[in-house]
Amino acid sequence: MNTINLTDTSRPFLAYxxxxxxxxxxxxxxxxxxxxxxxxALISIDVINGFCVEGPLASARxxxxxxxxxxxxxxxxxxxVRHFALTQDTHAPDAPEFGSYPxxxxxxxxxxxxxxxxxxxxxxxxxxxxxxxxxxxxxxTGLGAWLRANPQLDRFVVVGDCSDLCAYQAxxxxxxxxxxxxxxxxxxxxADAVETFDTPVEVARALGIRAHDxxxxxxxxxxxxxxxxxxxVATLSE
Numbered sequence: 001m002n003t004i005n006l007t008d009t010s011r012p013f014l015a016y017x018x019x020x021x022x023x024x025x026x027x028x029x030x031x032x033x034x035x036x037x038x039x040x041a042l043i044s045i046d047v048i049n050g051f052c053v054e055g056p057l058a059s060a061r062x063x064x065x066x067x068x069x070x071x072x073x074x075x076x077x078x079x080x081v082r083h084f085a086l087t088q089d090t091h092a093p094d095a096p097e098f099g100s101y102p103x104x105x106x107x108x109x110x111x112x113x114x115x116x117x118x119x120x121x122x123x124x125x126x127x128x129x130x131x132x133x134x135x136x137x138x139x140x141t142g143l144g145a146w147l148r149a150n151p152q153l154d155r156f157v158v159v160g161d162c163s164d165l166c167a168y169q170a171x172x173x174x175x176x177x178x179x180x181x182x183x184x185x186x187x188x189x190x191a192d193a194v195e196t197f198d199t200p201v202e203v204a205r206a207l208g209i210r211a212h213d214x215x216x217x218x219x220x221x222x223x224x225x226x227x228x229x230x231x232x233v234a235t236l237s238e
Contacts, residue, residue, distance in 0.1 A: 014216075021219045024191055024234040029075050032155055032188060032236070037080030041153045044069055044086045045137060045160030045167045047118060050111030051089075051197075052161075056102040059197050061214060062161045063115075068193045068235075069159045070117035075238050076157070077123055083150060084123075086114055087143060087170065090131030097134060107131070137170045138177075155186045157236065162196035164221035171230050179229075188231045191222055 033040050049055065052063035073084060089105035090112040091097065105112040112131070118124065130141040137143050147153065158171040171187050178185035198214030205211075226232045 017219055017223060020223060021191070024232060026235050026237055027188070027190075027231075027233040029072070029157075029236045029238060030079060032157065032186070033076070033079045033081060037076075037082065039152050040076070040081045040155045040157070041083040041085065041150070042073060042076045042081060042157045042159070043084075043137075043143075043170060044073075044118070045158065045170050046087065046089055046162070047115055047160045048088045048105065048111065049113055049115060050105035050109075052115050055104050055111040057104045057197070058111075062195050062197055065159065065161060065193055065195045066115045066117040068190075070121060072157065072159060072190070072193060072236060073118070073121055075236075077121075078238075082126065083153060084127040085130060085143065085146060086118065086127055087130045087132050087137035087141065087166075088112060088114065089133075089166075091133055095133055135166045135169055136173065137166065138173045154184060155188070157188045157190070158230075159190065159193040161194065162217075163194040164196050164217040167194050168221045168225065171225055172228060175225075175229050186231060187229070188233065188236070189222065189225060190233050190236045192235045194218075194222070196221075 047066055047069050049058070051058055052066050076084070090107050091103070091105050092107060113119070128146055130137065130143045130146070132141045134140065156174050158167060158174070160167045167189070171189050174185060174187045196214050196218045197212060199209065199212040201211045222232050
């Protein structure tokens, strides 16, 4: 294995990455809709109690996206968008994922339910909900069938968590699927409506688990999305 020294060799890149993130431009949701709301979908990934409110993987850091995500749903609905989807961890008791993460969001528990901010939307009953048993929203769910039933959709706003796990997988899948089919598809990710968790090194060492720098993973994976054609913006205004 080659010897690396990230402390020294990655310093210029980290400075670049910080500047890139700081200079992300805002965008207007109305411009994305562009008078064609039937072509727009808003997909929320894992904005559920088990990551935002309660349970072993919940954190205030991730929970902060609940309000901006709900606000985006309201803005989109006001602009005429009617294609909304929630993909939500809803695990079987023996989910293979529990080999990497502690048991969470078990089927039939409050952890697997959408946060109150989404459930209180006046049009919540109109939203398509897709339970999932892995970090990928497209595998073993009805999301693919939903997309095929709405071939006019070509603009997707992806929000939620985690920005380096499930939200990343969803945004990249949408881009890669379109690329494989030689189709034009816009995928937009507002940085203020996605988030990931933080496990400091000292905490990880004390618990004997892997560390996870929330800031680094958040920005690095947003950058990787942008490298692959996802439109990463600072925020989506009305």
